[in-house]
Amino acid sequence: MTLRRPRKAVLMVALVVTLVVLCCGGSLTVVLLNGLTNDDSDRFLNASLGCGRGGVVDPDSKLPRIRPYGPDQIRNAAIIIDVGADLKLPPRAWVIAVATAMQESRLVNLGHLGTRNDHDSLGLFQQRPSTGWGTPAQVRDPVYASTKFYNKLQTVEGWDTLPLTRAAQAVQISAYPDAYAKHEPLATQIVNLLADGAANAAGNLATMECATAGQIAASGWTIPLRAPVGSAFRSASRPNHQGVDLSVEKYRPIVAVASGRVSLVKCDEDFRGAKTCNVDGYPGKGGCGWMVEIIHADNVMTRYCHLVQRPFVRENQQVAAGETIGRVGSSGNSSGPHLHFEVHINNDRTSNGAVDPVTFMREHGAALGNEG
Template sequence: MTSRIIALTAAVVVGVASLCVAGLVTLSGAATACSLVTTPSGTTGRYDTEQVHHAQVIVTVGVQHGIPVRGQVIAVATALQESGLRNLGHLGENNDHDSLGLFQQRPSQGWGTPAQIMDPEYAAGAFFGRLVTVAGWQSLPLTIAAQTVQRSAYPDAYAKWEGDATALVGLVSGPPNASGGPGEQCISVGGWMTPIQGTLVSGFRTDSRPGHDGVDIAAAKGTPIHAAASGLVIRVVCNAHLRDGSPYSCDVDGHPVTVLGCGWYVELRHPDSTVTRYCHMLRRPFVHVGQQVAVGQVIGQVGSSGHSSGPHLHLETHTGEPATESNAVDPIGFFASRGIDPTAT
């Protein structure tokens, strides 16, 4: 395997004081606890929510496999070097052979299928599976242990991440019974979170609203809307008009009778090719088309633009792109399969 040195980005400003990252979980992906991550200082302050989450996944899988802390540090340091703790898909001409995922593992070298390697849990387990076969790995210098597993073209590059990896492992190794308190949100082991905390006021394609392709979650005007998972911004649209087709502003409240459309909305495409849509935002969203966003990043604010009777988030989930009526699925089940209850308060 060859390595790509990825420049680490500055921490994403998410507009909230704290988030929860999923704590120790079973390998089924259902979260059993959260460990609180406040805005970190020092070394770990350079990493955003997505990166800290991926460190958490690696540590969680390590614990499940009985890997001691030294092995967890080696794995996190390796992922820092290979991907910057980001679950990288195929980058076209910039791709290093067929390398994928957190550890830049290659299907052609027997690490698994592309789909498997793009699953952070699987990738971490595959790394640990090979690490424990290295004779005396616990007493080896980190860079030698990592290199023996990875066989990188840059064998000395791993050592520089040991300090950061040690700090990150310490940060995410919270007590197994820790839990998020009121107002805190959790990221599942699969890398998903609920975009807002609020009250479910309308379901998916109910008898009274068979054409309602999402769910409505009520929250106060101005409540931050978070990206439900990392992904690419594919649409930022003002969609509001009167019933006669006349244009209507998305920068003012809409109306449930006279105004149609989703108001200000954003669509994100996620690494598994699913799409999430966030409607009725208060004002122009905080992101732009082509921007990569991290899980938990604030993309806009709850509003009542378009076809709306009051402040709420209309949330849609789609199995493919473009997001259409035919590929819309119930967000409750969609999130539940990813270890998240989007209506939890």
């Protein structure tokens, strides 16, 4: 089968190239892509790559090496993205498909594996001819295999809002149903690099826009609520402020910013050791009041403080992006109703793991600061 060319293949990424793009806020950003990898130095290139408006990459163009994947593997990822665009599926589908192929084959077009793996599991998605996926030659054709994956994905009810691992498992029926989630962050980076930041966008191909109004981006991230940013992260006046304050009226719903597992629900003690969270707090009282912490893919932890009442979720509960977890309040060390929101990397709950939520969320396609 001949590889179909994308209808609008305009993004050609080289190993060393200066890229000028128009970002979500309307300002020009110049980014030097000096050897693209997925290490810490450039893991947050996403925001600088727009929101998918430049189209998808030509799989036959010169492609970057994105560690740990080589050129052939990245070309297979480009084909998966290209097929998804050709089928007019939104970028969320591309992220799911790439992450699935990363788990199933490491983006390698697998041949016959013999007794090591179900005998006839073949291709990028380990599809089995014996279970109706197609002939051996067909499932080893990346275009055919990707098309079959996308067709099955579209039969899954609510696939575009499900956590990635649940959507992928519904298609693959894997013996390791939780294995797909760990690939979501790098799959998001690959889609962003190969398709002009498409994983930062929301909507379908006709209405694609930066996910700045509360939609769930193709990356799987959304904002906790629409509100202006008040007190900033580690400002000069508050150097120990490990998050940002989103100022909004009491009882506004708060949602999980990405799918994950609730790791903590508690009434945080004040400086006197008292657990008094069902009342408004005050400056100097201490503590987070009613609070929630959620662990997401790539060991990112988000924290939500000062809720008005006991949160709606429980510890170890799985939540989806956009799922309501509680309501805004003023409990704990608070001068008025707002959500104190933190982001920590490496599941480090301390100040050492805290990063600026404004930067992090913007780079994941879900910019904070939208007026309510």
